[in-house]
Amino acid sequence: xxxxxxxxxxxxxxxxxxxxxxxxxxxxxxxxxxxxxxxxxxxxxxxxxxxxxxxxxxxxxxxxxxxxxxxxxxxxxxxxxxxxxxxxxxxxxxxxxxxxxxxxxxxxxxxxxxxxxxxxxxxxxxxxxxxxxxxxxxxxxxxxxxxxxxxxxxxxxxxxxxxxxxxxxxxxxxxxxxxxxxxxxxxxxxxxxxxxxxxxxxxxxxxxxxxxxxxxxxxxxxxxxxxxxxxxxxxxxxxxxxxxxxxxxxxxxxxxxxxxxxxxxxxxxxxxxxxxxxxxxxxxxxxxxxxxxxxxxxxxxxxxxxxxxxxxxxxxxxxxxxxxxxxxxxxxxxxxxxxxxxxxxxxxxxxxxxxxxx
Amino acid sequence: xxxxxxxxxxxxxxxxxxxxxxxxxxxxxxxxxxxxxxxxxxxxxxxxxxxxxxxxxxxxxxxxxxxxxxxxxxxxxxxxxxxxxxxxxxxxxxxxxxxxxxxxxxxxxxxxxxxxxxxxxxxxxxxxxxxxxxxxxxxxxxxxxxxxxxxxxxxxxxxxxxxxxxxxxxxxxxxxxxxxxxxxxxxxxxxxxxxxxxxxxxxxxxxxxxxxxxxxxxxxxxxxxxxxxxxxxxxxx
Numbered sequence: 001x002x003x004x005x006x007x008x009x010x011x012x013x014x015x016x017x018x019x020x021x022x023x024x025x026x027x028x029x030x031x032x033x034x035x036x037x038x039x040x041x042x043x044x045x046x047x048x049x050x051x052x053x054x055x056x057x058x059x060x061x062x063x064x065x066x067x068x069x070x071x072x073x074x075x076x077x078x079x080x081x082x083x084x085x086x087x088x089x090x091x092x093x094x095x096x097x098x099x100x101x102x103x104x105x106x107x108x109x110x111x112x113x114x115x116x117x118x119x120x121x122x123x124x125x126x127x128x129x130x131x132x133x134x135x136x137x138x139x140x141x142x143x144x145x146x147x148x149x150x151x152x153x154x155x156x157x158x159x160x161x162x163x164x165x166x167x168x169x170x171x172x173x174x175x176x177x178x179x180x181x182x183x184x185x186x187x188x189x190x191x192x193x194x195x196x197x198x199x200x201x202x203x204x205x206x207x208x209x210x211x212x213x214x215x216x217x218x219x220x221x222x223x224x225x226x227x228x229x230x231x232x233x234x235x236x237x238x239x240x241x242x243x244x245x246x247x248x249x250x251x252x253x254x255x256x257x258x259x260x261x262x263x264x265x266x267x268x269x270x271x272x273x274x275x276x277x278x279x280x281x282x283x284x285x286x287x288x289x290x291x292x293x294x295x296x297x298x299x300x301x302x303x304x305x306x307x308x309x310x311x312x313x314x315x316x317x318x319x320x321x322x323x324x325x326x327x328x329x330x331x332x333x334x335x336x337x338x339x340x341x342x343x344x345x346x347x348x349x350x351x352x353x354x355x356x357x358x
Numbered sequence: 359x360x361x362x363x364x365x366x367x368x369x370x371x372x373x374x375x376x377x378x379x380x381x382x383x384x385x386x387x388x389x390x391x392x393x394x395x396x397x398x399x400x401x402x403x404x405x406x407x408x409x410x411x412x413x414x415x416x417x418x419x420x421x422x423x424x425x426x427x428x429x430x431x432x433x434x435x436x437x438x439x440x441x442x443x444x445x446x447x448x449x450x451x452x453x454x455x456x457x458x459x460x461x462x463x464x465x466x467x468x469x470x471x472x473x474x475x476x477x478x479x480x481x482x483x484x485x486x487x488x489x490x491x492x493x494x495x496x497x498x499x500x501x502x503x504x505x506x507x508x509x510x511x512x513x514x515x516x517x518x519x520x521x522x523x524x525x526x527x528x529x530x531x532x533x534x535x536x537x538x539x540x541x542x543x544x545x546x547x548x549x550x551x552x553x554x555x556x557x558x559x560x561x562x563x564x565x566x567x568x569x570x571x572x573x574x575x576x577x578x579x580x581x582x583x584x585x586x587x588x589x590x591x592x593x594x595x
Contacts, residue, residue: 208464215447215458221409222445227433227462227509 029187033179040183044255046295047190048248053275053291054197054284055244060273061282061346062210063237064217066126068269069113069133073242075140075264076109077102077249079150082259085160088151095162099250106246107239109136114238118231121220133269140261155260159253162189170257186255193251197244201284204240213237278335280342289343298328360385360513360544361406361437365415368401375401377568378415383513383546388539390547390555390576392589393565399548400442402565403517406546407432407439420512433462436512440519444502448491452482455490455501459508468508475504478534496527503534513544520551532558552589556580564589 032039052074059067080102084093093101113132117125144152161170161182169189170182204210212233215223224230253259271294279290305320305327335343361383368376376398383389391399405412406419408429417425419437432438447455456475460468476483479500485493490501499519506514516535520528528551536558539545549555556562556576564572564585572579579585586592 208461211458211461214450214454215461218447218449219445221441222447224409224429225407225433225439225441225445226458226505227430229428229430 025191026188029184033181033184037181037183040181040187042296042299044183044186044190046292047187047194048252048255049272049275049295050194050288050291051190051197051244051248051251052272053279053287054194054201055241055248056272057201057241057276057282057284057287058204058244059237059241060276061287062205062213062217063234064213065234065237066122066273067129067238067241068126068266068273069129069131069136070241070245070272071264071266071269072113072133072136073106073110073245074249074252074268075136075261076106076242077246078253078259078263079140079156079249080105080246081250081253082156082159083149085254086156087158088156092160095160095250095254099247102250103243103246106242106249110238110240110242111235113242114235118234130266130269133264133266137261137264137266140264150261153261155258155262156253157258159257159259161257162186162254169254183255186251190251193247198284198288205282205284209233209236274332278332278342280345282346283342283344286342286344286346293343297331298324301327359383359418360387360420361546362418363402363406363415364418366402366405366412366417367414368398368405368410369413370401374413374568376405379565379568379570381563381570381573383544385512385544386539386542387561388535388545388547388559390549390559390562391565392549392552392555392562393571394589395550396567397565398568399550399565400517403439403515403546403548407437407515409439430462433509433511436510437515438462438506438509438511438513439515440502440506440517442517442521444498446490446493446498446501446505449489451487451489452493452501453486455505456482456508459505462509471508471510475507478507478537479504495523496530499523499527499531500534503531503538507538507543511543513546514538516545516547516549518548518550520549520554528554552585553580556585 029040029043032043052070055073056067056070059065059070081095081098083089084091084098084101085095086092113129117128120128140150141153143150150156161168163169167173169185172179172181173185174180212223212228215226215228216230216233220230252263275290275294276287277290278294279288280286301324302320305323306316309316309318339345359382361381363379363381365378365380366376367374367378379402381391381402391402393399401410404410406417408424408427408431412425415425416423419432420435424432424437447458450458453472456472457468460471476486481497482501482504485497490498493501503516503519519531519535523531532554535545535547547555547559556579559576561574562576562579563570564579572582572585580590
């Protein structure tokens with residue numbers, strides 16, 4: 001598996017691979033659209049999860065700070081977008097203004113969460129971040145009185161889609177004889193964002209900052225003795241992770257056009273952590289794989305569990321939702337049993353686990 | 359004086375671990391701070407490099423007051439510490455550990471420095487791609503020292519380099535310390551192994567329950583009956 005991503009190998013082959021994968025990704029939504037627009041939407045959500053997982057990977061994978069409230073930043077980005085580009089306050093700013101605002105707001109909240117928890121590690125940090133995630137969600141649920149800011153549990157509807165001049169990303173356009181539906185256009189935009197975030201992640205990993213994160217994850221005192229400003233570097237991890245969460249949240253609001261606190265429950269945070277852990281903490285490709293698997297597999301199961309039961313038994317024995325989670329959970333257990341460092345583990349993680357066993 | 363402590367006091371809660379000590383190290387000196395367990399040696403060293411705050415007193419390093427300066431700031435100014443228990447990055451390779459040492463100077467000419475460390479520590483070169491956690495205690499100590507040297511220190515603080523090592527390795531580590539000093543690096547060596555420390559050092563300070571009891575030329579201290587009795591395990595005859 002490693003050889004697949006080893007760019008020191010045959011360069012021409014690598015570029016060929018990039019072109020093939022690129023073309024496949026460009027063609028994919030058309031194939032999905034043939035199976036139903038629902039699948040394009042599912043793909044879009046999968047990409048959103050990739051964005052989230054890559055953002056969380058900075059915090060968990062690179063800096064080693066276990067964050068169980070990551071979805072809060074997603075929520076902050078989403079609400080920032082919904083409030084500044086929607087009918088609730090009657091503000092309709094364009095997305096290229098709102099998205100950065102949401103990202104910045106999320107980053108600020110990242111620092112707000114990071115600053116008081118600087119001395120915490122592992123389980124203790126996980127508990128505090130978990131609490132933070134819940135606080136944000138409960139706040140969004142209750143900020144409807146006395147002044148109605150978030151509209152409470154009813155959520156915010158009719159959120160503006162992305163518009164670039166005359167181009168509206170939510171409506172269908174015909175170009176070159178091909179139908180480009182709303183989800184299809186969002187797919188390409190999301191792809192662009194994911195590409196940018198992948199590049200940022202890869203660059204970060206091999207940068208001075210990336211090395212500092214690595215040192216902090218290993219031994220904080222030694223890291224400080226090496227001249228690393230551990231406070232700043234940890235806050236930077238929180239802020240950067242939160243920024244990506246905020247951007248993903250903004251996109252989510254625009255694509256969905258409706259958001260409510262229910263979209264930002266604890267399970268969502270855990271899902272994103274699971275994606276990072278399953279794929280391989282600290283390995284960008286692993287994290288992407290984890291995010292795609294955990295977002296696609298449940299959907300595929302959703303569409304197959306019922307027909308399969310009907311074919312086998314002639315009737316439905318078990319509720320599809322139940323069996324879906326059952327298979328899903330079982331698969332996770334198997335992965336953790338046989339590939340504890342994740343599907344595509346990072347080099348360092350692999351060593352850690354090998355050492356612990358020997 | 360490269361490093362000068364005046365009336366340094368360290369407290370943990372209400373307990374005075376270091377009770378106002380004076381200590382000075384000139385450029386190029388190898389000075390040891392010896393004393394029994396819990397005498398306040400490590401607390402002194404930690405206060406010097408900012409890991410714990412000084413309750414009172416001044417820490418002057420290289421012409422500036424560094425008391426209260428953040429820890430990460432000091433390696434940039436050439437004050438580098440090898441923490442007690444070595445503090446290596448166990449999951450990183452030997453080479454990655456060493457490279458991390460050059461972090462404070464932005465990794466400039468890290469490659470040539472790396473070669474120099476490998477020359478001084480051939481064992482580390484053999485194991486450059488191995489994770490640091492798999493090294494033996496002595497090798498880990500060498501790695502910790504090599505990593506500190508990657509920062510090109512003016513003043514090197516060594517906290518108990520002999521801790522947990524076999525006698526043969528301890529002797530080796532001290533020979534290395536002597537060599538580093540010969541290359542012009544100023545060293546403050548905090549050590550429980552008083553004899554070895556005094557044998558390599560130019561001067562020594564003897565610390566006793568938070569205060570400096572004795573100070574002077576290392577060879578004089580080695581001959582001092584009080585030191586011999588209390589720290590070198592020889593009966594007063």
